[in-house]
Amino acid sequence: MPRKKMRTVALEQQLLRSALEIVEAGDRTLTARTVALAAGTSTGALYELFGDKAGLIKAIFHDGFRQWAELLEQVPTTNSARHDMIAMLQTTRTFSKTNPMLFEIMFARPFVEFQPTADDYGVAKGIYAGVTRRVGRLLAETGSTGDQIDIARILISVNRGLIAAELGGILGASQKSIDRRWDLAMNTLLDGLTTGLPPSKQAKRATRSV
Amino acid sequence: MPRKKMRTVALEQQLLRSALEIVEAGDRTLTARTVALAAGTSTGALYELFGDKAGLIKAIFHDGFRQWAELLEQVPTTNSARHDMIAMLQTTRTFSKTNPMLFEIMFARPFVEFQPTADDYGVAKGIYAGVTRRVGRLLAETGSTGDQIDIARILISVNRGLIAAELGGILGASQKSIDRRWDLAMNTLLDGLTTGLPPSKQAKRATRSV
């Protein structure tokens, strides 16, 4: 007896698309009204479909991880695990620089409303698994005995820190110096983490080798 | 002829103190009204003294760097530059974990109103200089030829990334695994960055040493 329902999953995706357009344009005016207007609907629809603004941002957050995972899956596997690992890290860096605001939503918290929980970061599990797998290949290639999970988490976190610094303009002034420091940090880490020696021994060796 | 002025620098500091108390308590309701009320004054005073809310957050931002610099200056200089460097990085980590919301204001952007510029990060210059100086000592100690500034920037950015990951709960679940990964990442980096070899040669050496 009632009228046909329009607030379906299709409209939800339309709202999410409109929100992503605003975010990707770097526009800070991500409000319930602007998103609803851009999607050709009303705030009532947005609140029925997403619960509240935090729900909308959470959807953006999840879609960001989905996009990231999609890019990482496209990274080809070559005969050099080391090369592939660098490619993954650089793909992540390029993705973040292409969508800085999406990067912030995923890794900083530019909107007070949404505070990601451990559950939310669970969407990154597939990504972590992929990185961990490639770390395993890398360790096999170099014959080292480091812990795959430790190394994967470190690489992801360090990359995130370097990217955040680059986006904030505090890693360096010129692109040349930024690139040099990113390369130096990542290659140094990959070198050290794939030798299979515990860091204390490395430290001694490094100190004594001088 | 007018009445005595109360909106002085003293009241400005009182407002900043009240704002810091709210921030350090992890309270997300940092509004003009709550801060003014806590400081026993009105929003008019806040706006006369700080211009707008972004000005207040900028003041918090700057005070955060002042606190950080103060802590770093207290790190003693021992006969091991390596030990001192670890101490600085750990001091930064402890500071961030003690005041996670202050860390976010300094390194993420939890309030849309304030977007730090390169000028704002200029307050970190003293900190960078201090870290760079200690890197110089470290390089001298190990006899390596790396670039002080490159290494200082890298250490700061990587540390920030690891801390952000730790605070977000994505570096690891248990404190033990988090500490292990932090130690592994930082010691590996310090090892590799102080050997004086360009990373490509390190890579070859690391690969062939297996």
Next chain:
DNA sequence: CTAACAGACGGAACGCCGTTACGCAACCAT
């Protein structure tokens, strides 16, 4: 064919935010 009803829609309303304008109050010179 029509009327009544179930319920989905959107706009209007509420409280809170950042911000500003204004009326009252306080002080000093006369």
Next chain:
DNA sequence: ATGGTTGCGTAACGGCGTTCCGTCTGTTAG
């Protein structure tokens, strides 16, 4: 004492997140 000048807090404004309700739709019973 008094008037004028200036500083103060409050109240108002537009916009936000969020909710609620009047309207309108589409079906179905008679």
